[in-house]
Amino acid sequence: MDYSNFYAIAVGVGTKNSADAWLEVFYPAPLFKPNAEEAKALAEALGYEGGNVAIDLTDATVASLADVTMDERQLEVLNLLADSKRPRVMTLLASDAPITSTPEAYLKLHLLSLRHVRPNEQNLDNIFAALPNVVWTNRGAIDPSEIVDRQLEARLAGESLEVTGVDKFPHMLNYVVPSGVRVAYxxxxxxxxxxxxxTTVMHEGFINFNAGAIGPNMVEGRISQGVIVDSGSDLGGASSTMGTLSGGGEIVLSVGKDCLIGANAGTGIPLGDRCTIEAGLYITASTRVQVLDENRQLVKTVKARELAGQSDMLFIRNSESGQVECRTNTKAIQLNEKLHAHN
Ligand SMILES: CC(C)(COP(=O)(O)OP(=O)(O)OC[C@H]1O[C@@H](n2cnc3c(N)ncnc32)[C@H](O)[C@@H]1OP(=O)(O)O)[C@@H](O)C(=O)NCCC(=O)NCCS
Structure with a gap:
């Protein structure tokens, strides 16, 4: 078998429900595009026969992986997992194909948050089917059908079970804490x-899976699935980048460098570099926009989608006429360096 183009290999520890189905997996040190020799050694130790698979590990298989790994960090992780009573798994992805299991989905999500791949660079087809809905609690992941029994158990023991959400996706910080970021919540x-x-994400900010900020960025608004915000850009409080997962939006957006989407503003078109959208103004793809020249004379009226991806645009809603205008942006923003130093 050819291991020279292997996509990823990772050993993880996670949670299963009482029917032995995976609820979630944590991968402390995934190998992305691993060294062919390392991939071969780990795969052969498990009798791997090809494809994208997740193989449940036993004490014996963890030990046999530890015997063959050449990677110091993998050895450390395997030694720690050797004594665990928790469900353990090795996920082997020969290629970046559509997702077929929960451990695969978690591995691909880790690869994004660990910065091995950028949004839209990997195949996430089938991710919603592969991810179970989970009740996230201070005692870990719980299957929704088992939550009442666990709540009762906690109460009878005089303890509390704190539920922080019911969702297919967990909080990133409980799995990956990237260097040089601030996330308020x-x-x-x-x-x-x-x-x-x-990257700074303040309390109002939100970043979905397969979406993100290249950094440095100030994020006080929403970055929807598939959206990438380039360096130096600022998403003002409660601003929005239009998503494509629900509600009929179709254009996958990006925001270029040094843009400002004002507070309560939003965009339904991709923006180039140095663009500003006035606070409170939501530009949708069909918004009629008057394009003005340097002397604020009308050049043409277009639908905003015709301006998609262009740089140096300032969008305002003229407060006298109500018309949405696009002027040349002469005052692009600069992030406050002191505010964005993360040391
Ligand atoms: C759109 C915006 C960037 C304009 O700010 P600016 O570039 O500093 O522009 P100014 O306020 O100096 O205005 C420049 C000119 O445009 C005019 N102008 C600005 N906004 C206008 C509007 N909505 N309607 C009509 N004219 C407007 C001004 O009157 C001024 O005209 P003048 O040259 O004839 O005097 C600003 O209003 C804005 O919305 N900033 C967003 C801030 C924000 O939300 N930050 C995030 C915080 S969480």
Whole structure:
């Protein structure tokens, strides 16, 4: 078998429900595009026969992996897992194909949050089917059909079971804490989000899976699934980048460098570099926009989608006429360096 183009291998520890189905998996040190020799050694130790698979591990198989790994970090992890009573798994992805299991889905989400891949760079087909809905609690992941028994058990023991959400995706920070970021409120960033160095996500900010900020960025608004915000851009309080998962939006957006989407503003079109949208103005793809020249004279009226991806645009709603205008942006923003230093 050819191991030279292997996509990823990772050993993980997770939670299963009482029917032995995976609820979630944590991978402390995934190998992305692993060294062929390492991939071969680990795969052969498990009798791997090809394809994308997740293989449940036993004490004996963990030990046989530890015997063959050449990677120091893998050895450390395997030694720690050797004594665990928790469900353990090795996930082997020969290629970046559609997702077929819960451990595969979690591995691909880790690869994004660990910055091995950027949003839209990997195949996430089938991810919703592969991820079970989970009740997230201070005692870990619980299957929704088992939550009442666990709540009762906790109460009878005089303890509390705190539920923090019911969702297919967990909080990123409970799995990956990227270097050089600030995230004010962990529930606002899902596992699978990509946060580059110098990204700040304030309480109002939200970053979905397969979406992110290249960094440095200030995020006080929503970054929807598939959206990438380039360096130096600022998403003002409660601003929005239009998503494509629900509600009929079709264009996958990106925001270029040094843009400002004002507070309570939003965009339904991709923006190039140095664009500003006035606070409170939501540009949709069909918004009629008057394009003005430097002397604020009308050049043409277009639908906003015709301006998609262009740079140096300032969008305002003229407060006298109500018309949405696009002027040349002469004052692009610069992030406050002190505010964005994360040391
Ligand atoms: C759109 C925006 C960027 C304009 O700010 P600016 O570039 O500093 O522009 P100014 O306020 O100096 O205005 C420049 C000119 O445009 C005019 N103008 C600005 N906004 C206008 C509007 N909505 N309607 C009509 N004219 C407007 C001004 O009157 C001024 O005209 P003048 O040159 O004839 O005097 C600003 O209003 C804005 O919305 N910023 C967003 C801030 C924000 O939300 N940050 C995030 C915080 S969480």
């Amino acid at each position: 962990s529930s606002r960033v899902r596992l699978g989000a990509y946060l580059g160095e110098g």
